[in-house]
């Protein structure tokens with residue numbers, strides 16, 4: 019049975035790193051920060067999702083709503099079901115109320 023000759027097995031040598039870490043000065047700055055949850059900005063269009071439309075065909079007022087693609091307002095006359103559609107795009111009008119029919 020031979021005595022250990024390696025300096026790495028010297029209990030005094032092995033204790034040095036532990037002593038260093040026990041000082042509390044070891045900062046683990048290499049660890050990546052927690053990934054924040056993805057934020058999908060909700061367009062501020064809550065109040066812009068409908069247009070007021072006066073249907074001259076039947077003399078009634080109604081609202082039409084943005085379609086799922088958000089590229090047009092689509093609706094129907096509440097009385098005669100005439101279809102109306104307003105494309106959304108650059109160069110369009112800022113008007114929120116229209117007369118159709």
Ligand SMILES: [Zn+2]
Nearest residue numbers: 075076095098
């Ligand atoms: Zn109508």
